[in-house]
Amino acid sequence: MDTDNLRLFVMAAERLNISAAGRDLGLAPAVASARLAKLEHELGVELLRRTTRKVSLSLEGSDFLPYAREILAQAEAAKAILGGSEAGPNGTLRFAAPSSFAQRHIMPLLPEFHAIYPDLTLDLRLSDTRFDAIEGSFDLALRSAPLTDSSLKGRKLADDARVLCASPAYLAAHGIPKTLKELSGHQFIAWQDLEPRDLRGPEGETARLDPAVMRCRTIVDDGDAQREATLAGAGLSINSLWSVADEFASGRLVRVLPEWRLNDRSVLWLVYPRSNVLTPKTRILIDFLIRHLGTHSDWGV
Numbered sequence: 001m002d003t004d005n006l007r008l009f010v011m012a013a014e015r016l017n018i019s020a021a022g023r024d025l026g027l028a029p030a031v032a033s034a035r036l037a038k039l040e041h042e043l044g045v046e047l048l049r050r051t052t053r054k055v056s057l058s059l060e061g062s063d064f065l066p067y068a069r070e071i072l073a074q075a076e077a078a079k080a081i082l083g084g085s086e087a088g089p090n091g092t093l094r095f096a097a098p099s100s101f102a103q104r105h106i107m108p109l110l111p112e113f114h115a116i117y118p119d120l121t122l123d124l125r126l127s128d129t130r131f132d133a134i135e136g137s138f139d140l141a142l143r144s145a146p147l148t149d150s151s152l153k154g155r156k157l158a159d160d161a162r163v164l165c166a167s168p169a170y171l172a173a174h175g176i177p178k179t180l181k182e183l184s185g186h187q188f189i190a191w192q193d194l195e196p197r198d199l200r201g202p203e204g205e206t207a208r209l210d211p212a213v214m215r216c217r218t219i220v221d222d223g224d225a226q227r228e229a230t231l232a233g234a235g236l237s238i239n240s241l242w243s244v245a246d247e248f249a250s251g252r253l254v255r256v257l258p259e260w261r262l263n264d265r266s267v268l269w270l271v272y273p274r275s276n277v278l279t280p281k282t283r284i285l286i287d288f289l290i291r292h293l294g295t296h297s298d299w300g301v
Helices: 003-015 018-024 029-043 059-081 099-116 168-174 223-231 241-250 280-293
Strands: 048-050 055-057 091-097 120-126 140-144 152-159 162-166 187-190 197-200 206-209 215-219 236-240 267-273
Touching: 003 018, 003 029, 003 048, 003 059, 018 029, 055 059, 091 099, 091 280, 099 120, 099 140, 099 223, 099 241, 099 280, 120 280, 140 280, 152 280, 162 168, 162 241, 187 223, 223 236, 223 241, 236 241, 267 280
Parallel strands: 091 120, 091 140, 187 215, 187 236
Antiparallel strands: 048 055, 140 267, 152 267, 162 236, 197 206
16 A cells, blocks of 8 residues: 555545645645545545535545554654654644643743744644544543543653632632631532532542532633633632642632642643554654653642
């Protein structure tokens, strides 16, 4: 199977544009179409549906796409191991991350990354909702959770302690809770599922934080929005230290019940499918992020 034709298919599938993919590879539109037709004939299936108005992935093309990416990744890794590639890292790397973390900590690093690796394109997919690293065919993904999925491999980026906090204005108006029982009745900026969470105390003891006994008048699914609502005085909230460390330092937010934190063992993991070869470009991004963000000991408790 011709890897050049596979690369053309992957690029056309990502852009949903055969001519644009061909131009990126230095091919005329007619040549690009002919090469894709040859690949489809070899496989015996239609990978891309073409009409006069648009190009779309067929069901077979959607199923085949992650395997095509895997074949290209393995070929790239094999060349790198054998010293068969004289050029620096190049191509597109698909990276998924929580939007709130990426905006605060990854976006400021992009100019330096692109200056060091000018031939690498980052295709960033950012959302604070849960994603599937395998179904999404990502080369790399950032997760904030215990690494329990056996289909994934990962490297730890940093700790992710989560703590209760509020604005000084809110506490001045509603009082400072001194015990967990005093949280009852306080306004709470809640997470989307409204499920109770366990807190861990200074001696390792645990207690339940239940939004049902608090006044949940704001429910959000975005970390930045949760922090901004807390800053505005809308209530107490649980936030990751990486999200609010600057606000604590400036006094714009205050920790509530500072001896307690969320007991969810969350860690920031850089993960990739276990079946994937760790390509040079993926390893480059992992090492770059760990070098710049892995030293934040202030994100843990």
